[in-house]
Every structure is written in C-alpha cells, then in structure tokens.
Amino acid sequence: MKTPDLKKIVLSLILVPACADLLAQNCQAGFSFTVNQNVVVFTNTSTGASMPVYYWSFGDGNYSYAANPTNTYQFSGTYYVCLTLWDSLSFNCQSAYCDTVVITNAPPQPCNAYFYWYPDSLSNSVYFYDYTTNNPIAWSWSFPGGSPSTSTMQNPVVNYANPGTYLVCLTAYTQTDTCTYCDSINYYPCNLTAGFTMNTSADPTVVFINTSTGGYAPSWMWNFGDGNYAYTQNASNTYLYNGTYYVCLTVWDSLATNCASTYCDSVIISNGQSVPCNANYVSWNDSTNNGLVYFYDISTGGPFYSWYWDFGDGNTSTQQNPTHTYAQTGWYQICLTVFSQTNTCTNCDSIYVLNLSGIEEWLSSGAVNYFPNPTNGMTTIAYTLNGGAAVSIEVYDLVGNKVETILDQTRQEAGSHTLNWNAGEQAEGIYLLRITVNGHMATGKLTVIK
Structure with a gap:
C-alpha cells in the first residue's frame, strides 16, 4: 500500500468578541482638510473609538500617526490620502476613509525616465x-x-x-x-533542450551521458532518484539497492533570462542489494469509542504480500491496516510481522489504550467532531466543554512526528468551540488530531484528499 503524503494544515480560530468589542463596532474614520498652496492641514472627524489609533497615508510617500497632522507636498499633482482608524481596546473597531487632494501651487513633478x-x-x-x-x-x-x-x-x-x-x-x-x-x-534567447542517455553495463553503477543542446553558459543538476545528486556535465551513480529509479537532469542557462529545461527517464537496477525489510506501524485511539484502536502499516522494503498482527491481548489479525477493540485500559505490546518474496521482518512496540471516561467529565460526550472528513480544503473542528478547562490540540503525522500545535494549554470557557482548518494545496495524507482537556486525552483521525 502506498504510504500517504504528509500534510501540513493551517488553523484559523474563531474568537468570541469581548464586551469591549461589542461597544466599539460602530467606529468610523473620517477627515476634512484645507489647502494653503502646497501645505495641507487635515482635521480628524473620526468617531466611535474609545482609545483611537490613527495611521495617515498622504499619497506622496509620507505618513503620520498624529490625530490632526499637516503635510507639505513637494510637487503639484493629485494625491490619494487615506486615514485608517483602530481602537486599542477592541478587535472589532477598524475603519478607513480616503479622499483626493489636489496641489497646484507647487513645482511640477520632475520627469524620471525608466x-x-x-x-x-x-x-x-x-x-x-x-x-x-x-x-x-x-x-x-x-x-x-x-x-x-x-x-x-x-x-x-x-x-x-x-x-x-x-x-x-x-x-x-x-x-x-x-x-x-x-x-x-x-x-540571450533561451534555446535549451535537456537530454541524456545512460550506460547500465556496470549495474548497479550507471553512467549518464549528457546530450543536452543549446545554452550559452549552462549548468547542470542530476537527481538520481535515490537521494543522490550531481552537478557535473556528465555523471555516474552507484545504486545500493535493486529497483526502478526516476532520474532527472535539469539544465539552466545563466545568461538567458528564466531559461531552464528538464529531462527525466527511468533506470532499472537488478545487480544491487535487496531492499532491507523494515516492519513499522503507527496507531491511534478512537476519540469516541472506549478501547478502539486503529493500526496503520508503514513498513518499507516491500512489496509485501502478507501481514500478521499480535495485539498483545491474545488477539491477532492478518489485515494490512486493522482495527481492534481492547476490553481494558492499559499498556499492550503490539507486534507486526510482514512478509515479502525475499524477506520477513518483525517490529514490536508498546502502546497505551485510553479510557475515555476521564475526558467525558470535561468534553461533552467525550467527542470531537471533524467535518467534512475526508476533506479537500476547509475542515471544521467542533467540540463542547462542560466547564472551563485548559485545552491543547496537536496534529501528528502517521510516523508520530508532531506537525503543529494548534492550542497549547489554552484556557477556554464552558460552551461550544469551533476551529477551521484550511488544507490548502497540500498533498493527500492521514493526520491524527489529539485533544487534551485538563490532562485527559482523546485522538481522532482526519483524512485529507485531493
């Protein structure tokens, strides 16, 4: 089975406005002005802000933070002046007002050819x-x-x-x-065409011959598909393991503008070493069902044709990605054995099976809802707290790496809470979202698709 790509997810949090915000929603920026030759005096007529902060842009590159500023224009012309108003006590107060100012009694703007x-x-x-x-x-x-x-x-x-x-x-x-x-x-017009041939007679060492054409000052980068690179005109690479590798040559021309060309081809290695077998897996507890654990095979060195799971409680499975429900909370040693045509390997590790009864004291029904799931864009995470609590939400990939901390011991009051996740343009993947409420933890699975 193809290992899913990993996904980085961006969070935007919907905040409930404080009382001070509710009082300042009607703030309105405004100003008038008087022109005396090339000097303009601006009179602030803004309303509605308790502790106002001002930002003036005078259209000539000058700006000011004063309430009622004056600006001297160097040249005649029409300028677009904008005042932006904030309230330092409120997130909801922001307003902008713009107007044009015409200056006629100043020197004309100089001509600047370019x-x-x-x-x-x-x-x-x-x-x-x-x-x-x-x-x-x-x-x-x-x-x-x-x-x-x-x-x-x-x-x-x-x-x-x-x-x-x-x-x-x-x-x-x-x-x-x-x-x-x-x-x-x-x-220097771009006339590059990348290309190469290869000699595999010394397999697993392959000689690559550059056949690229064009270019005035070319440079090269070889990607051999096994993590190795070269930057010479012609190159060779010795592959450690058997398999099919996708080799790419990219050619740049340092004299031509935005000039590059890439050519790729596959090479098959059969006289190297067999890819070593490495059994591995990840697991996570279901966020709503006590004792239910999901297991996901991420073994390398295949292809594999058979799997054998020992769940540590006397039960087994031959599925590649099984689920199992444990009768009791606690530590269990999980062993996965995978079988390929040439190898067999085993990996054993311990997991802790959660009892969700503790989190149900703080999290309504012990549940976190993710919708839509799977998602190809925005996903909403919704949960209800039974009382004020310290909440942490973390995202993990399938190999156990923490992708992002969304909330870190953030104090939240009782009631419903909603967070939006934007999947953006990232690749497909499966992610584990772990929520911890006052020290009690639950984990759910979020799938991102294209």
Missing part, C-alpha cells in the same frame, strides 16, 4: 515597458543593433538577430519636462 524589458525566446523578440513617472505624453526609443532601431511607441517590441549586449535609450516627454534613461541589456 524602462523594464523581457525577452520572448519563442519569437526571439524583446518586450520593452515604459515606467516613466509624471504621466509622459510622448516617447523616443533608440535600439542600436535591433529591428526596428528606433520607436515612438510607449511599449515597443524589438527583434535582435544575434545574442549579445545592446544599448537601449528612452527619452520621455511630459507636459513640463524631458528626461532620458539608457541601459545595456544582455539578450
């Missing part, structure tokens, strides 16, 4: 984008060595017959100013 460029390797063209400030109305481009060699378009496209370094100049014209910007561009 451009970006981006190569298109498919068409051997270069795209130029004007980023001149202060609203240019006309443009004059110079492209020595390019076609066309000049342009009056704002965002022209130029073709270069050969790779190399070329000088580009842009002159921009505004209503009040003229400015010029020149820069050199390194035009």
Whole structure:
C-alpha cells in the first residue's frame, strides 16, 4: 500500500468578541482638510473609538500617526490620502476613509525616465515597458543593433538577430519636462533542450551521458532518484539497492533570462542489494469509542504480500491496516510481522489504550467532531466543554512526528468551540488530531484528499 503524503494544515480560530468589542463596532474614520498652496492641514472627524489609533497615508510617500497632522507636498499633482482608524481596546473597531487632494501651487513633478524589458525566446523578440513617472505624453526609443532601431511607441517590441549586449535609450516627454534613461541589456534567447542517455553495463553503477543542446553558459543538476545528486556535465551513480529509479537532469542557462529545461527517464537496477525489510506501524485511539484502536502499516522494503498482527491481548489479525477493540485500559505490546518474496521482518512496540471516561467529565460526550472528513480544503473542528478547562490540540503525522500545535494549554470557557482548518494545496495524507482537556486525552483521525 502506498504510504500517504504528509500534510501540513493551517488553523484559523474563531474568537468570541469581548464586551469591549461589542461597544466599539460602530467606529468610523473620517477627515476634512484645507489647502494653503502646497501645505495641507487635515482635521480628524473620526468617531466611535474609545482609545483611537490613527495611521495617515498622504499619497506622496509620507505618513503620520498624529490625530490632526499637516503635510507639505513637494510637487503639484493629485494625491490619494487615506486615514485608517483602530481602537486599542477592541478587535472589532477598524475603519478607513480616503479622499483626493489636489496641489497646484507647487513645482511640477520632475520627469524620471525608466524602462523594464523581457525577452520572448519563442519569437526571439524583446518586450520593452515604459515606467516613466509624471504621466509622459510622448516617447523616443533608440535600439542600436535591433529591428526596428528606433520607436515612438510607449511599449515597443524589438527583434535582435544575434545574442549579445545592446544599448537601449528612452527619452520621455511630459507636459513640463524631458528626461532620458539608457541601459545595456544582455539578450540571450533561451534555446535549451535537456537530454541524456545512460550506460547500465556496470549495474548497479550507471553512467549518464549528457546530450543536452543549446545554452550559452549552462549548468547542470542530476537527481538520481535515490537521494543522490550531481552537478557535473556528465555523471555516474552507484545504486545500493535493486529497483526502478526516476532520474532527472535539469539544465539552466545563466545568461538567458528564466531559461531552464528538464529531462527525466527511468533506470532499472537488478545487480544491487535487496531492499532491507523494515516492519513499522503507527496507531491511534478512537476519540469516541472506549478501547478502539486503529493500526496503520508503514513498513518499507516491500512489496509485501502478507501481514500478521499480535495485539498483545491474545488477539491477532492478518489485515494490512486493522482495527481492534481492547476490553481494558492499559499498556499492550503490539507486534507486526510482514512478509515479502525475499524477506520477513518483525517490529514490536508498546502502546497505551485510553479510557475515555476521564475526558467525558470535561468534553461533552467525550467527542470531537471533524467535518467534512475526508476533506479537500476547509475542515471544521467542533467540540463542547462542560466547564472551563485548559485545552491543547496537536496534529501528528502517521510516523508520530508532531506537525503543529494548534492550542497549547489554552484556557477556554464552558460552551461550544469551533476551529477551521484550511488544507490548502497540500498533498493527500492521514493526520491524527489529539485533544487534551485538563490532562485527559482523546485522538481522532482526519483524512485529507485531493
């Protein structure tokens, strides 16, 4: 059985607002202003905040935290001014108000010519984008060595017959100013195609011959599929174990922009060592049924055709992933034996079977609900506390690694509590969610699918 991918889950917690929040839900930001040439005085008209915090953005790169600030604008123009209001006593009070300010009695903004460029390797063209400030109305481009060699378009496209370094100049014209910007561009179109062949005559050592084409300053990375890597043009790798490995070569060009190519192929190793057998499993207690334990096989070195479980209480199973109900709480030694065509191996470990009666004193019905489960996105975790308690919620993967601590001895009052988990774009997997309430623990299983 394929071992599930692991999943990291992000939690967002729904908080019940405090009394102070309920009193501050109607806060409203606002302001008026007066203009005296290039000096603007702002008058704060915000309402509803008990202990207000202000943040002003004046639209020219300046800002202020004062209640009634003044800003001096360096240049004429239209500016978008915003005031954001918070209440330091309330999470529910946040409001923003914006307005435009027109400055006419200041010097005009200076012209500042600038451009970006981006190569298109498919068409051997270069795209130029004007980023001149202060609203240019006309443009004059110079492209020595390019076609066309000049342009009056704002965002022209130029073709270069050969790779190399070329000088580009842009002159921009505004209503009040003229400015010029020149820069050199390194035009190297992406023409990489990765490829390789391999020689397996010395199996388990494989020689890889690079057949990649194109590129002006290429670099290489080999991924041999067994955890080994190489960064040479040609490479060899000695595999320890028999099996089928997926080998990939990625080639980059340091001169061409965003230029990379990858080629992959499979290699079969038959003269190495047999993959060692390693029996292993994980288990978890059901969160609602006393004594019910889930067992999950994560053995390596297969494929396996048979499993034998000894649950430590006189009962056994030959299923790969069984469940078992214990009559009594306590420690039990669990042994799993797995059988492949060439190997047999056993792993024994002890587990503790929980009695849920303790947690039922604090957690209504001793239950935590997960829905939807399985999930491919947002999952809600819901539970009801019978009284105020310290609550911890932790997430574990199937090999026992703690993925995340959601709550850590957080004091919560009696009543219903809801948390939302966002599975996002992660891979499929099975996770164990462990909730501890005043020292009493229960564990549930959450499955994430795509």
